[in-house]
Amino acid sequence: MKILYITPGCFDKGGISRYNRYQITACRELFGEGQVKVFSLLGHSDNDFEDPFMVEWHGTGANGKSKMGMVLRTIKTALQWKPDLILCAHVNLSGMAFLVSGLCKAATILNVYGLEIWSPMSRDAAWGLRKVKYIISDCHNTADWLVNKGIRKRDCIRVIWDCIDLDKFKPQSPAPSTLQKYQIPDPLRYFNVLSLGRLSLPDALYKGYGRLITVIASITPEYDQVRLIIAGKGNYIDQLKEMTKEKKITDKVLFTGPVGEKDMASVYNACSIFSLITEAGEGKGEGIPLTPLEAMGCGKPILVGNQDGSREAIIGENGFSMDPFDLEEHKRTIIHYIRDNYLLSSHSNSALIVANKHFSYSHFKQKHEQFFREIENN
Numbered sequence: 001m002k003i004l005y006i007t008p009g010c011f012d013k014g015g016i017s018r019y020n021r022y023q024i025t026a027c028r029e030l031f032g033e034g035q036v037k038v039f040s041l042l043g044h045s046d047n048d049f050e051d052p053f054m055v056e057w058h059g060t061g062a063n064g065k066s067k068m069g070m071v072l073r074t075i076k077t078a079l080q081w082k083p084d085l086i087l088c089a090h091v092n093l094s095g096m097a098f099l100v101s102g103l104c105k106a107a108t109i110l111n112v113y114g115l116e117i118w119s120p121m122s123r124d125a126a127w128g129l130r131k132v133k134y135i136i137s138d139c140h141n142t143a144d145w146l147v148n149k150g151i152r153k154r155d156c157i158r159v160i161w162d163c164i165d166l167d168k169f170k171p172q173s174p175a176p177s178t179l180q181k182y183q184i185p186d187p188l189r190y191f192n193v194l195s196l197g198r199l200s201l202p203d204a205l206y207k208g209y210g211r212l213i214t215v216i217a218s219i220t221p222e223y224d225q226v227r228l229i230i231a232g233k234g235n236y237i238d239q240l241k242e243m244t245k246e247k248k249i250t251d252k253v254l255f256t257g258p259v260g261e262k263d264m265a266s267v268y269n270a271c272s273i274f275s276l277i278t279e280a281g282e283g284k285g286e287g288i289p290l291t292p293l294e295a296m297g298c299g300k301p302i303l304v305g306n307q308d309g310s311r312e313a314i315i316g317e318n319g320f321s322m323d324p325f326d327l328e329e330h331k332r333t334i335i336h337y338i339r340d341n342y343l344l345s346s347h348s349n350s351a352l353i354v355a356n357k358h359f360s361y362s363h364f365k366q367k368h369e370q371f372f373r374e375i376e377n378n
Contacts, residue, residue: 001314002035003027004077004106006070006097007089009042011249013049013261014198015290016113019138019162020089021053023111026365027087030372037077040209041070041093049261056346058322078104083334085109090353091116094128099246105373108132114142114287114309134375138162139288139325156205158371161312162290163364169265169297177264182256185226185227187270191338194271194300196291204282208305208324209240215330217247223338226252231267233258268298272344273337280307288312292319296355301347302332313357318351 005027018243027036031286033054040058057073059066074096076082079182082104088097094110101108117129135157137143143159146152174187185192195212198204209230216228230240230253237255244253261265268274274295278286285308292302292313301318304310311321322329356364 001031001086002081002083003037003085003087004074004081004288005036005038005087005089006074006093007038007040008092010038010040010053010055010089011042011044011048011058012194013047015033016090016111017049018290019111019113021049022163022361022364023089023368024053025085026361026368029365030369037081037083039070039073040076041066045134047087049054060288075103078106082106087111088128088132091121091125091129093264094132095124096128098128098131107134109134109136111136111138112142112146112287113138114145114285115283117142118145118285119172134158134162134371136371137287139312141309141312142287158367160364160367161359162288162293163353163361164290164293164297166297166360169294169355171268171299171352172265174266175263177272178229178263181263182231182259182267183254184229184256184267184270185254187272189225190227191223192229192271193334194229194231194274194295195276196231196267196274196295197276197289198231199232199240200238201234201236201239204234204236205278206281208275208279209236209325209365210243210277211277211324211330212241213240213247214248215327215334216252217249218327218336219333220249220252220335223335226334226338229256229267229271230254231256231259243269253291260306264294265298268295268300271295271300273301273303273319273332273334275303275330276305276310277303277322277324277330278305278308278310280305281341286310293355293359296351296359299348299352301337301344301351303330316350317347318354319347352376 007020038055040055043058078100086097086106087109089111143157244250288309305324306321314321
């Protein structure tokens with residue numbers, strides 16, 4: 001099977017790019033590198049993964065010249081190479097993918113993740129979303145949204161959860177050099193609560209960092225060993241720092257700034273629990289966020305929101321999903337972990353089991369193999 005894979009970008013460290021990289025790798029392993037051609041609208045930048053990643057062509061960004069280059073390359077490849085599938089990694093490219101598929105009689109597949117489809121879309125993106133033959137959703141929540149809105153029928157959608165590198169994200173002692181580099185409190189002495197992600201406005205507002213600071217401020221008067229670590233970069237940090245000053249907990253909250261890819265596993269392993277409690281709505285919400293999955297790979301219980309795909313990461317007793325605005329529940333849950341070492345230990349073990357069973361790369365690849373087999377048999 002020959003696959004033409006078109007993506008807005010697969011070099012940067014965003015969640016969609018990570019999903020794309022895993023998906024491209026799975027396709028290459030299933031069908032051979034020569035059977036998969038990858039075109040990326042975005043090229044290299046300072047925020048790239050350190051590991052190189054091969055593509056047949058890439059543009060220079062979301063500018064007119066780059067977009068035209070992708071269109072021309074896609075048309076030429078469709079006519080000359082005649083792929084069996086055009087796999088479109090983002091709804092913004094779906095209209096073009098569907099039109100070009102007619103030139104080579106290829107089936108079309110579109111990845112959907114969440115926020116990008118329930119936010120306002122361009123006319124061609126909305127049209128492409130309805131026209132592509134198959135959809136791969138990274139969570140059931142997004143698939144349900146498409147069905148409930150009457151945009152697509154259930155039988156054309158396959159849910160394939162994101163995956164993580166379990167050789168990298170696994171329980172291990174955090175490197176002392178990493179703790180020192182980011183000034184992370186000693187995890188043997190402190191109860192570290194970690195939240196990690198992009199801290200850029202306005203998107204970061206729905207991820208609950210401000211609410212988490214409020215919760216920590218209500219806990220630390222009684223539990224002085226609690227520390228909050230907010231990892232990531234963005235223009236929201238100044239506002240969050242101001243919050244810590246107002247609540248008089250500047251000594252209890254640490255902002256690491258951007259975390260290097262090689263340091264990520266150590267940062268996760270330096271916490272006791274991980275918290276990312278997002279809210280949903282127009283222009284807000286997650287599919288299934290990657291950072292709680294990576295934290296689980298390191299054996300950390302997770303706290304997530306119950307309004308979007310985040311809740312699908314809770315399987316059994318590996319953490320809790322909760323109302324983003326119920327700060328009392330959030331507070332009680334963290335205190336429960338502080339007080340009950342057995343609960344913390346058992347949920348840590350469950351988190352590791354869930355990560356290995358449901359979010360491994362091998363499971364991700366197997367789900368794609370099953371899906372492609374279905375397509376071939378149709």
